[in-house]
Amino acid sequence: MQTRRGALIQDRFPDLTAAARSLPNGFVLDGELAVLDSHNQLSFTALRHRATAGRNARALAAEIPAHFIAFDVLQSDGQELLQEPFAHRREVLEALFVDHQLGPPWTLCPSTSDPAVADEWLHEWTDVPGVEGVVVKSLTGRYRPGVRGWTKVRRRNTTEALIGAVTGSLHRPLVLLLGRYDTTGRLRLVGKTVPLKPAPARDLADHLTAAGPNHPWTGARFTASWNSRTPLEPVLVAPALVAEISADISQDHGVWRHPLCYERLRLDTVAADVPLLDEPP
Structure with missing residues (x-):
């Protein structure tokens, strides 16, 4: 074998x-x-x-x-x-x-x-x-x-997740690190997007806010992909913005195995509207 x-x-x-x-x-x-x-x-x-x-x-x-x-x-x-x-x-x-x-x-x-x-x-x-x-x-x-x-x-579905961090910078975000709250109120990483295209990145930059000292991912370590050990050094942002994403259905306990596609910013939606981790959208 x-x-x-x-x-x-x-x-x-x-x-x-x-x-x-x-x-x-x-x-x-x-x-x-x-x-x-x-x-x-x-x-x-x-x-x-x-x-x-x-x-x-x-x-x-x-x-x-x-x-x-x-x-x-x-x-x-x-x-x-x-x-x-x-x-x-x-x-x-x-x-x-x-x-x-x-x-x-x-x-x-x-x-x-x-x-x-x-x-x-x-x-x-x-x-x-x-x-x-x-x-x-x-x-x-x-x-x-x-x-x-x-x-x-x-098969791909559209759903929502919170933007918890970005690679690049607040002014030029490259990849979004997305999270959902679990049933205990803890913000958990559920996936990363493919690199953003220039126009959506510019639009998103106008709304990003740097994280405060009590961000739930402060001190957390992130890697580039599912099986990678290459560390990421993302910029933490205030986890208040809701992103609409397109995702396939390959998940393990609510975490996507493959990169997600960023569709748009949902300014009409708040964090409480985002599905909880491990709960169906």
Whole structure:
């Protein structure tokens, strides 16, 4: 078992290694690992916990077992299939699941050639936490390692969050650090935006106010992205401005995994109108 960058990780997933005995020899599968949390929902945090496990990998496997969602098959019975069209590779993959009666932890990713069905999946299946959208692949496409030969279509929603800090400066904000209050009244970081375009940045600068000494993020440390250790040194601002944002639905406990898109400033809305963390908008 290896990551997209080639790192071998089978020692961290002994449950899947044991389950692989149900697979025939000579198969190479492409897919994604998934872990369910205590609420039976897909959890990126739990998956990362499993992926970084050391000596306690076996105990974690019993506590939070992993699943493998199969997208594609790259080799069958020792024969490489990279140059075969996706339609043929899909037939081989479906036959693998039928012929060997595969069940959990093996899951076959659903596939359709009906646009109406795909649209239904995009708008209804994405209500499940952890399911971001659909992937569009060409039926005649070959498998090209290291090249993205498909398109991911994510569901996106608009919602609101408080501007708690910015990178750059008050006069030239570059990225917004956004927060929401949790049920205890604590302002929590829930996401960062992509870099602002010049016009919205200029408009926003007219409304930003430097934070006072009691800002809830005083002394907090921020990093550039979800898995990054690169520190950010943002400028704290008074957490009173409400930003309307466009976001996909990939969240862990109310925190967005991917960058957000700033839409506009909601001067008609106050902090009390912003949804609380972990509560649906």
